[in-house]
Amino acid sequence: MFGLNAKDTRLFFIVIALVAFAPFLMNPFPTDSAMAQFNAGYPDLMQRFVIFGIFAIGFNILFGLTGYLSFGHAAFLGAGSYAAVWMLKLLTINVIPAIMISVIVAGVFALLIGFISLRRSGIYFSILTLAFAQMAFALAASVLTPITGGETGLQTALSDPRILDGARDAGGNIPAPGLWGMEMRDSAEWVVSGWQFTFNVGYYLAGLCMILAFYLSIRIFRSPFGMMLRAVKSNQQRMNYTGLNTRPYTLAAFVISGMYAGLAGGLMAAMDPLAGAERMQWTASGEVVLMTILGGAGTLIGPVLGAGFIKYFENIFSKINDNVLHQWFAFMPDGIEDFLVTIVHPFVGKGWHLTLGLMFMAVVIFLPGGLVEGGQRIARLFGRKKKAADKETDASKTPAE
Amino acid sequence: MAILDVKNINKRFGGLQALGDVNLSVAENSVHAIIGPNGAGKSTLLNVLVGKLIPDTGSVMFDGQSVLGRKPYEINQMGISRVFQTPEIFGDLTVMENMLIPCFAKRDGSFEMNAIASITQQRDVIEKAEHMLEDMNLIDHRDDHSASMSRGDKRRLEIAMCLAQDPRLLLLDEPTAGMARADTNNTIDLLKRIKEERDITIAIIEHDMHVVFSLAERITVLAQGTPLVEDTPDNIKGHPKVREAYLGETQDAA
Ligand SMILES: Nc1ncnc2c1ncn2[C@@H]1O[C@H](COP(=O)(O)OP(=O)(O)OP(=O)(O)O)[C@@H](O)[C@H]1O
Numbered sequence: 181m182f183g184l185n186a187k188d189t190r191l192f193f194i195v196i197a198l199v200a201f202a203p204f205l206m207n208p209f210p211t212d213s214a215m216a217q218f219n220a221g222y223p224d225l226m227q228r229f230v231i232f233g234i235f236a237i238g239f240n241i242l243f244g245l246t247g248y249l250s251f252g253h254a255a256f257l258g259a260g261s262y263a264a265v266w267m268l269k270l271l272t273i274n275v276i277p278a279i280m281i282s283v284i285v286a287g288v289f290a291l292l293i294g295f296i297s298l299r300r301s302g303i304y305f306s307i308l309t310l311a312f313a314q315m316a317f318a319l320a321a322s323v324l325t326p327i328t329g330g331e332t333g334l335q336t337a338l339s340d341p342r343i344l345d346g347a348r349d350a351g352g353n354i355p356a357p358g359l360w361g362m363e364m365r366d367s368a369e370w371v372v373s374g375w376q377f378t379f380n381v382g383y384y385l386a387g388l389c390m391i392l393a394f395y396l397s398i399r400i401f402r403s404p405f406g407m408m409l410r411a412v413k414s415n416q417q418r419m420n421y422t423g424l425n426t427r428p429y430t431l432a433a434f435v436i437s438g439m440y441a442g443l444a445g446g447l448m449a450a451m452d453p454l455a456g457a458e459r460m461q462w463t464a465s466g467e468v469v470l471m472t473i474l475g476g477a478g479t480l481i482g483p484v485l486g487a488g489f490i491k492y493f494e495n496i497f498s499k500i501n502d503n504v505l506h507q508w509f510a511f512m513p514d515g516i517e518d519f520l521v522t523i524v525h526p527f528v529g530k531g532w533h534l535t536l537g538l539m540f541m542a543v544v545i546f547l548p549g550g551l552v553e554g555g556q557r558i559a560r561l562f563g564r565k566k567k568a569a570d571k572e573t574d575a576s577k578t579p580a581e
Numbered sequence: 582m583a584i585l586d587v588k589n590i591n592k593r594f595g596g597l598q599a600l601g602d603v604n605l606s607v608a609e610n611s612v613h614a615i616i617g618p619n620g621a622g623k624s625t626l627l628n629v630l631v632g633k634l635i636p637d638t639g640s641v642m643f644d645g646q647s648v649l650g651r652k653p654y655e656i657n658q659m660g661i662s663r664v665f666q667t668p669e670i671f672g673d674l675t676v677m678e679n680m681l682i683p684c685f686a687k688r689d690g691s692f693e694m695n696a697i698a699s700i701t702q703q704r705d706v707i708e709k710a711e712h713m714l715e716d717m718n719l720i721d722h723r724d725d726h727s728a729s730m731s732r733g734d735k736r737r738l739e740i741a742m743c744l745a746q747d748p749r750l751l752l753l754d755e756p757t758a759g760m761a762r763a764d765t766n767n768t769i770d771l772l773k774r775i776k777e778e779r780d781i782t783i784a785i786i787e788h789d790m791h792v793v794f795s796l797a798e799r800i801t802v803l804a805q806g807t808p809l810v811e812d813t814p815d816n817i818k819g820h821p822k823v824r825e826a827y828l829g830e831t832q833d834a835a
């Protein structure tokens with residue numbers, strides 16, 4: 181269906197279902213239960229799941245397929261954000277033009293930076309992209325202040341022209357980004373005996389974008405172009421002596437992944453019309469690398485899993501403080517309670533980076549194929565009980581799942 | 582009629598004269614062997630022909646057009662395919678995918694932004710690739726990881742990939758090196774068959790004299806970067822200079 185084979189169609193529908201039902205899936209615990217702090221079903225975080233999912237899906241088209249490791253993709257995310265905010269300031273508070281322009285602007289940036297960086301490969305390519313992104317970050321924070329708002333960032337204001345729909349809303353305030361009467365921050369709540377579910381407009385718009393972005397990535401993976409990108413990773417020498425020019429292939433992959441980053445940046449600005457230079461910083465570029473590798477580089481679903489995983493940790497683990505820990509271990513005798521809290525303390529709250537770092541190392545060492553490989557191993561473990569031989573060949577036939 | 586004309590090629594690596602005044606003419610639709618002791622410059626000569634190395638002086642004409650200064654992919658698209666001394670295949674891809682890539686390169690040229698259509702829809706290319714695999718007796722390996730195949734199978738795959746492009750000139754760098762006797766004989770038969778079925782010129786570098794004398798119509802002997810003699814196999818066999826170059830070498834080695 182949709183030009184996909186049965187297996188890909190199944191995966192695609194799973195992703196659609198996950199996005200559609202995320203408000204339920206992310207809020208499995210009743211609001212006043214002790215576990216409620218593990219609920220991730222609030223709009224802000226769910227938006228980040230899908231937006232960073234888009235970012236990582238795009239990054240994977242470059243890194244997962246061609247093996248070119250860019251350390252500067254945050255520059256395109258930032259460029260997309262700035263472009264989108266400008267659109268919200270100058271043209272209209274409707275998010276559609278803002279999102280479209282963010283993709284285009286990021287694409288143009290990626291074309292320029294990719295054209296130069298792709299003259300080198302390996303570590304030199306990585307360093308070039310990193311240098312460009314840091315340059316963009318520094319410029320955005322200083323010289324380009326008239327365009328980027330410098331260190332305070334760029335945001336919508338009452339004085340903006342917004343030539344299509346005026347500067348202020350009915351109440352005389354700065355209008356919130358919206359879509360034909362709905363605002364991105366609008367949410368519907370549904371309370372069912374202790375549980376609370378939130379359905380947010382912005383989340384569903386971003387989720388729809390991620391579904392489309394995911395669909396496009398499946399098509400690219402299964403296309404002749406996608407196979408050529410994998411060939412680039414495998415053996416550039418053989419490609420050249422097979423009459424294929426690798427440069428336009430890598431450049432096209434670079435621009436496509438830059439446009440994905442721009443889309444993510446544009447959506448961020450659409451959810452919250454504020455763009456700052458820190459979005460371009462190297463830590464942001466590094467984060468998408470981690471997401472892709474953690475989930476499984478070169479796999480279809482891996483980057484989405486990696487993005488969700490890291491964002492969940494960043495937002496949920498970081499909120500567990502000593503008070504929460506004391507509650508958890510309250511049933512223990514006092515001495516043991518304090519001891520346990522001391523042990524766990526470095527791994528939660530501000531220490532969430534430590535936990536994430538350890539998990540990342542464990543994945544890279546024991547599961548080089550990322551979380552997807554972990555999933556496949558578990559599936560194979562269960563499958564073996566049913567039809568061992570059948571399953572084994574099935575898994576080895578599909579390296580790019 | 583010469584399809585390949587090499588004139589006055591010189592190539593130095595620092596103080597080493599790897600190629601010195603090489604002149605070589607390969608007749609269309611012939612099998613031309615290049616032999617010579619280790620380090621004679623045979624692979625270096627092929628590197629010049631496919632654009633991997635730029636010579637210090639000289640000219641290379643293929644079918645009346647200059648090859649020098651062109652990129653490797655452009656030279657390949659002119660009709661020159663090369664099999665390497667150590668097999669160069671796409672090790673991360675399946676055998677079928679390895680076969681599809683040259684078929685796409687033949688159909689679509691050096692770059693094609695074919696990013697939406699599924700590979701499975703490209704019936705013509707798939708049929709051609711499957712046909713090649715059948716023809717080369719590799720169809721049983723269709724879905725195998727190419728890196729997991731034996732060296733002989735890899736070599737056969739690489740030859741098949743080159744042939745899928747319908748090259749006019751096929752360059753083979755020691756295609757039977759490291760092969761068992763039976764595999765070597767199969768390769769000889771394969772190359773003979775290819776020669777019969779197609780309008781193709783083959784230039785082959787080989788140490789195995791059995792292979793050379795089974796296939797070659799003309800032989801060039803290269804020693805220390807310079808062509809010693811060029812003649813028919815029968816004349817080469819008893820040539821004193823050749824014996825000298827080879828015997829001298831083998832005595833040194835032993
Ligand atoms: N890129 C290079 N840089 C420096 N020296 C090189 C390079 N390529 C080849 N050489 C040297 O040039 C000489 C010729 O090498 P070449 O590989 O052409 O020999 P060959 O005839 O193919 O030998 P063999 O039969 O062992 O494959 C050797 O001495 C080699 O060390």
Ligand SMILES: [Mg+2]
Nearest residue numbers: 623624625666
């Ligand atoms: Mg050699």
